[in-house]
Amino acid sequence: MRFIHVADLHFDRTFEGLSEEIPVDFLKKLNQANEKTLKNIVTTAIAQQVDFVIFAGDTFHQMNPSLKNQQLLMAQFQQLAHAEIPVYLIFGNHDYYEESRYWFSFPENVVLFETETVKSIVATTKNEEKYAISGFSYCHQYLKAEMVKHFPVRNLEVDYHLGLYHGDINDTNFAPFSLNELKSKNYDYWALGHIHQPTKLSDEINYPGTPQGHTKKERDLGNVLLVELAKNELTVTRIPVAALRWQKKTISLADCENNAAVVSYLTKQLTPLTENTAMLYEITLANTAHLQNFTAMITNGQLQDLLNQQWPDLVFVHTLKLEEVKEKISLPASEALKTQLLQEFSHEEIFNEVLAELAGNKNTTRLLADPTFRQEVLAQVAEELNQQFEWGQS
Ligand SMILES: [Mn+2]
Structure with missing residues (x-):
């Protein structure tokens, strides 16, 4: 059957x-x-x-x-x-x-x-x-x-x-x-x-x-x-079976020598694999520091508009942004402590205890009960901890 x-x-x-x-x-x-x-x-x-x-x-x-x-x-x-x-x-x-x-x-x-x-x-x-x-x-x-x-x-x-x-x-x-x-x-x-x-x-x-x-x-x-x-x-x-797929992509422009190389490079990266599935992209551009006069074309939306004209019925970039490069704060705490903390907060009771104030509300109660929500939050926390802090050895 x-x-x-x-x-x-x-x-x-x-x-x-x-x-x-x-x-x-x-x-x-x-x-x-x-x-x-x-x-x-x-x-x-x-x-x-x-x-x-x-x-x-x-x-x-x-x-x-x-x-x-x-x-x-x-x-x-x-x-x-x-x-x-x-x-x-x-x-x-x-x-x-x-x-x-x-x-x-x-x-x-x-x-x-x-x-x-x-x-x-x-x-x-x-x-x-x-x-x-x-x-x-x-x-x-x-x-x-x-x-x-x-x-x-x-x-x-x-x-x-x-x-x-x-x-x-x-x-x-x-x-x-x-x-x-x-x-x-x-x-x-x-x-x-x-x-x-x-x-x-x-x-x-x-x-x-x-x-x-x-x-x-x-x-x-x-x-x-x-x-x-x-x-x-x-x-x-x-x-x-999806007619449309949402995807999040980080594209490094390290290999683009100058602005003249950017459009064709991005176009290549976004080329649809099939005509049956339209793509909705959230794109973050990384390693762009060597490109001059670059940021303006992102903020004024021109690059995004141009990319959206390549396959007008198949590819739509709904967000195009630059990767945020922040200077990391040095911490005297060890990597092991970070791992240990994340593990601890992945337990449902401990996680929910921290967010106890949200528990009264109908919508948030639903979120708190959803194990994927917990996973998503912890993944985001881990990412932030890595991006914002320089962790020590001991
Ligand atoms: Mn349902």
Whole structure:
């Protein structure tokens, strides 16, 4: 049996944090990107001849999607219907479900899990493999119940049993669960949703991450998972589908002798690898001290504009800046102490204790519970400590 696991598509989310001067051609790409990503998913499903496609919540960014976006989504589900590929869909905390908001019927190949109670269905693939799927949806923005407790144990009368779960290990607002609880059900696969960075909790328990990043923080991602199940065998493959990719790059100009070499060098560095994926870049230029009269063309935006004309519909540099070179402060403390401190603060309790003042607020509570947030903050702290201080030996 093989299927595609999609989560957190956020089909109607706009691309955030871009300057207003986006070239017309690229703006057109942006406006079509969400639909293109979904089309890529559908094309992949048909080409891979999968048995079904799972959407594990937050297919829409809003609980009240526009009519146009509803129609576009249904049209793509209809494509899967033509290929006789079923869709199993749960709703997450962003697109929490209320029937009356939908002005189009879901095609008949789409099986919805519509309530905040766990529902199980049994079906058969074309190859006569029998499978069960258990799942639930959000009907409110928050779902504090530990939904995992309501899942049945593995159905022993089917070849495979799958769980659909939109939730968060740490955050009590989003159907909290523990890894052991999921494992205790003995399912063959758990299709998770909610965390936008691809995250593997164990071989058979995965967040695919968002198939299309919408902010510069959602960089270097954009895939779905192709899952193949055979008796006692599981293969999970990432398949890239994003119409647009966000990337952060530091480019050294050490090899550019003078300004006359800069444009062609940068152009080369930004050359798109494929015509199928548009690129959104945040570029930092390093080692520029030897170039004269250089800074002005960065600050007045001329170099950025020029680069954005090279592949107007494929490459957009949304940020172009110079690397900050600061004089380092010499510290009498050792490198080992720095490592030790970082290790200490990577413990959840200690980290949260330091940020205890933020814990009262709804949004920050969510951040504090997110292990990727902790990792990001600590990585940033480590970078700052290295950039700003000269560490001693003892
Ligand atoms: Mn979510």
